[in-house]
Amino acid sequence: MSRILIKQTLDNIDKEVTLAGHVATKRDHGKVTFIDLRDESGSLQIVGYKMLGELKMESVISVTGMVKKRPTGQINPHLITGELELEVKSYTLLSAAKDLPILVNDDGKQVSEEVRLQYRYLDLRRERMQKNIRLRHRLIRALRENFYQENFIEIETPLLTQATKEGARDFIVPSRLQPGEFYALPQSPQQYKQLLMASGFEKYFQVARCFRDEDLRADRLLELTQLDLEMAYVDKIEQVMDTVENLLKKSLTQIGGKLQQQVFPRFTYQQAMNKFGADRFDLRTTAEKKQGVLAFAWVTHFPFFKKVDKADAAEVADGKSGWTFTHNPFSAPLEEFRQDLLAGKNIANILTAQYDLVCNGYEVGGGSLRAHTRDTLTATYKIMGYSENEIEASVGHMLQAFDLGTPPHGGLALGIDRLAMVLTGETSVKEVVAFPTTGSGKVAVMTAPNQVKPQLLQELGINIKEREAK
Ligand code: ASP
Numbered sequence: 001m002s003r004i005l006i007k008q009t010l011d012n013i014d015k016e017v018t019l020a021g022h023v024a025t026k027r028d029h030g031k032v033t034f035i036d037l038r039d040e041s042g043s044l045q046i047v048g049y050k051m052l053g054e055l056k057m058e059s060v061i062s063v064t065g066m067v068k069k070r071p072t073g074q075i076n077p078h079l080i081t082g083e084l085e086l087e088v089k090s091y092t093l094l095s096a097a098k099d100l101p102i103l104v105n106d107d108g109k110q111v112s113e114e115v116r117l118q119y120r121y122l123d124l125r126r127e128r129m130q131k132n133i134r135l136r137h138r139l140i141r142a143l144r145e146n147f148y149q150e151n152f153i154e155i156e157t158p159l160l161t162q163a164t165k166e167g168a169r170d171f172i173v174p175s176r177l178q179p180g181e182f183y184a185l186p187q188s189p190q191q192y193k194q195l196l197m198a199s200g201f202e203k204y205f206q207v208a209r210c211f212r213d214e215d216l217r218a219d220r221l222l223e224l225t226q227l228d229l230e231m232a233y234v235d236k237i238e239q240v241m242d243t244v245e246n247l248l249k250k251s252l253t254q255i256g257g258k259l260q261q262q263v264f265p266r267f268t269y270q271q272a273m274n275k276f277g278a279d280r281f282d283l284r285t286t287a288e289k290k291q292g293v294l295a296f297a298w299v300t301h302f303p304f305f306k307k308v309d310k311a312d313a314a315e316v317a318d319g320k321s322g323w324t325f326t327h328n329p330f331s332a333p334l335e336e337f338r339q340d341l342l343a344g345k346n347i348a349n350i351l352t353a354q355y356d357l358v359c360n361g362y363e364v365g366g367g368s369l370r371a372h373t374r375d376t377l378t379a380t381y382k383i384m385g386y387s388e389n390e391i392e393a394s395v396g397h398m399l400q401a402f403d404l405g406t407p408p409h410g411g412l413a414l415g416i417d418r419l420a421m422v423l424t425g426e427t428s429v430k431e432v433v434a435f436p437t438t439g440s441g442k443v444a445v446m447t448a449p450n451q452v453k454p455q456l457l458q459e460l461g462i463n464i465k466e467r468e469a470k
Contacts, residue, residue: 001018001020001062002018003017003018003019003020003062004017004018004019005019005039005040005041005042006019006021006037006038006039006041006042006043006044006081007041007042007080007081008041009044009067009081009084009086010080010081010084012067013067013068013069013084014066014067014068015066015067016064016065016066016067016089017064017065017067017086018062018063018064019037019039019044019046019062019063019086020039020060020061020062020063020094021037021038021039021043021060021061022037022038022039022058022059022060022125023035023036023037023038023055023056023057023058023059023060023061023097024036024037024038024043024057024058024105025057025105026052026053026055026057028052028053030053031049031050032047032048032049032050033047033048033051033052033053033055034046034047035048035052035055037061037063037086038125042079042080042081043079043081044079044081044084044085044086045070045076045081045084045085045086046063046065046085046086046087046088047085047086047087047088048088048091049088051088051091052088052091055093056096056097056098056099057097057100058097058100058104058122058125059093059095059096059097060093060094060095060097061091061092061093061094062091062092062094063086063088063090063091063092064088064089064090064091065086065087065088065089065090066086066087066089067084067085067086068084068085068086068087069083069084070082070083070084070085100122101115101118101119101122102115102116102119102122102123104122104123104125104126105126105127106126107126107127107128108123108126108128108129111123113430113438113439114438117435117436117437117438117442117444117445118444118445119445120434120435120444120445121445124434128431129431131424132420132424132426132431132432133432133434135255135420135423135424135432136416136420136424136432138255139251139252139255139416139419139420139423140207140227140416142250142251142252142254142255143207143227143247143248143251143414144207146247146250146251146254147205147227147229147247150203150243150247151203152203152204152205152229153201153203153204153205154204154205154206154207155196155201155204155206156206157186157189157192157193157196157206157208158186158192159185159186159209160173160183160185161183161184161185161186161192162183162184162191163184163187163394164184164186164187164188164189164190164191165187165318165325165328165329166187166188166190166210166212166328167187167314167315167318167324167325167327168187168212168213168214168314169212169213169214169313169314170184170185170187170211170213171184171185171211171213171222172184172185173185174460174461174462175460176459176460179459179460179461180461185211186208186210186211187210187211187212188208188210188226188228188413189206189208189210189226189228190328190330191330191395191397191398193206193228193229193230193411194230194330194370194372194398194401194406194409195397195398195401196230197230197232197372197406197407197409198401198402198404198405198406198407201232202231202232202233202407203229203230203231203232204229204230204231204411205227205228205229205230206227206228206229207225207226207227207228207416208225208226208227208228208413209223209224209225210223210224210225210226210413211223212224214314216437216439216440216441218427218428218429218430219362219418219421219428219429220429221417221429221430221433221436221437222437222441223437224415224416224417224429225415225416225417226413226414226415226416227413227414227416228411228413229244229367229411229412229413230409230410230411231243231409231410231411232407232408232409233407233408233409234369234408234409234410235369235408235410236369237300237353237355237368237369237410239410240355240367240369240410240411240412241266241298241300241355244357244365244367244412244414245263245264245296245298248296248357248414249262252294252423255423257294257423258291258292258293258294259293259294259296260283260284260288260293260294260295260296261295261296264296264297264298264357265283265297265298266297266298266299266300267297267298267299267300268299268300268301269299269300269301269302269303270301272299279299279302279356279358279363280299280356280358280361280362280363281297281358281361282295282360282361283295283297284360292425294359294360294422294423295359295360296357296358296359296364297357297358297359298355298356298357298358299355299356299358300354300355300356301334301351302326302327302351302352302354302356303326303348303349303350303351303352304325304326304331304333304337304341304350304351304352304354304380305323305324305325305326305347305348305350305383305384306323306324306325306326307322307323307324308322308323308324318384319384319385320384320385320386320390321383321384321385322385323347323383323384323385324384325380325384326352326354327352327354327356327366327368328354328366328368329377329380329381329384329395330368330370330371330377330398331352331353331354331368331369331370331371331380332352332353332368332369332370332371332372332376332410333350333351333352333353333376334351334352334353335353337349337350337351338376341376341379341380341383342375342376342379344379344382344383347383352368353368353369353410354366354367354368355367355368355412357412357414359418359419359422360422362418362421362422363415363418364414364415364418364419364422365412365413365414365415365419366412366413367410367411367412367413368410368411368412369408369409369410370408370409370410370411371402372402372406372407372408372409373402374399374402374403377395377398377399377402378391378399381394381395417429417432417433420432
């Protein structure tokens, strides 16, 4: 199909062109019908004499006609093409739309989440969602390009893998080739990125999908996207923090983000708790909130361990001794607490070499210097109550890699969904994800989770106990 984009009509005044797009609005006056035609680049009024009246909203058409200046008095100042219109000579109906279940020319905030997600391809047509998804794209693109420039290389890591702890429940996948056994989907690429440091790659990053089976909130997803990175030969938290701060500032500035401060303020966990009563906080003034300013800050000097919350199934499973990690079991302690960690003493007071990045009240990133020796990682697992055998089963492969020459290293993961959320000024991560799940974990547009055929279960060696009546 040879067509031009709607915004290109600006360069084609008094010429005949072909456009294609969705019917965004229609005003049918009998003899003459006005339609706003919408494509990726914008929208334009098209005028049909004794035609177009039959078209339903959101149908897809191509139209050929003359681009003309609108009569004065009919100019629409809100559109870049508002001084123009297309006088339609002929059109082709490419796809007829039936009555719409939801409207797409408002912000969609009145529509229930379930219906919006059921018809997500309609919902995504609205201007707000188009803006959000495109801004997310620009964020990822800018980050990628800036990381390449700093000589980070992009490496993919497996999704079918062994459990890696980030404090949530695992999603598991049954194996057909090893019946009765399961893969876990990664809660993060944590272990693989550390193994990449053992493999001689000194600066790694990846736009990684992570899976966490958690109860959902406005800032949480079952599958989330991280800009995951790791660097070898770092032994100070500032080395990673400075690198990330610079790359992030550069990327955000390039895509029009307004930063409150060029140097992100840094707080210890204790200072943050004393000052804000929380380790994530909002540094913006009321005026800055209205202006869409991004206020970043770092938090460091976190306790390494915390008492298990008995209501949290993942914590109960992770912390057999009653102690579990606050952030990541693969972190190193701050140097002055190394002896305490190794001796399993003074547990409540051991601080970890962890740093969290906060923006506008949300945690948008976190990372740490890592354990890169057998004794450190083993000591952490011992404090959590793991026996030698259990340690071997959980992280034996990491200990082996540490025994075979692994440089000191550290890294961080940026939460792309939350960053895109604060950047667009949205208050739910779902508004920046094309196809998020519903609050009860159902996928958008299709039906999942689903029951599977008995034959498939048999191949997997799985028996389902009688289903509870719904
Ligand atoms: N694994 C991340 C890290 O780099 C943290 C996270 O996934 O939340 O420390």
